[in-house]
Amino acid sequence: MRIVKSARRTDETEISLTLNLDGSGIYDVDTGCGFLNHMLELFSRHGRFDLTLACRGDVQVDYHHTVEDIAIVLGRAFSEALGDRAGINRYGTCTLPMDEALILAAVDISGRPAVGYALEVPTEKVGDFDTELVEEFLLGFARSLGCAVHVRRLAGTNSHHIIEGMFKALARALKExxxxxxxxxxxxxxxxxxxL
Known part of the structure; x- marks a missing residue:
């Protein structure tokens, strides 16, 4: 079983996480940010990754440290769960419709971190969540896992739909x-x- 428990504590965040790559999409997520909770729950369900995650962060500042540090811990957990990478498909892609939005996500678990970001989110915020943090999440995740991640908005005007479509497409590409x-x-x- 590819199950990992991970934790990280800094002056900005305290995170504990359990990840099962071969799960069924069961989640228990508490990040201190409602929108991020929603995105990680979608990520868990659509990737069929079991995910338990708790984060206490300096959200009185903003969500930047919370988002970045969760991505780092999640990427490290994926990396540890994959071990030497023997037998994995390595590549995964998904083109996902989310209402009017159409999102492409592609990943290569290559050992070489890279992010190709062409999501083009039209608003600066969804609720109290800064939409620029989506790219920060991908950068932290890709660096920690050692993978190339490309995301692209092919269509879409609603910021919530675009970001939700990205998390779902990323999860399905990673599952593959x-x-x-x-x-x-x-x-x-x-x-x-x-x-490695």
Whole structure:
């Protein structure tokens, strides 16, 4: 079973997390930010990752440290759960409609962090959540996991729908990328012989 417990404490945030890559999408998320809770719950359900996450952060400042640090801990948990990456598909893509929005997400668990961000969210906020933090989340996650993540808005005018579509598409792309190909279960999916 690819199950990891992780924690991180700084002067800005205190985070505890349990992740099961081979779950059924059960979640218990409390970040101190309602919109982020909603996005991580969608991420868990659509990726079929079981996720328990609690964060106490300096939300009286804003949500920046909370979002970035959760992404770091989540990326590290994915990395630990994947071990040496043997047998994984490595790549995953999803094009996902969310009402009027159409979002593309693609990932490569390559050991090389990169983010291609072309989400183009029309408003600066959804509720009290700064929409620029979506890119910060992806940067923290990609660096900690060691993966390339590309997200692109193909259509859409509603900021909530665009961001929600991105989290759902990312989850489904990751679900494909982390899945084990039983035919090559012992093989590292790289001609280098290593991904780490």
């Amino acid at each position: 990328a982390v899945a084990i190909d039983e035919k090559y279960a012992l093989e590292i999916p790289s001609t280098k012989g290593t991904i």
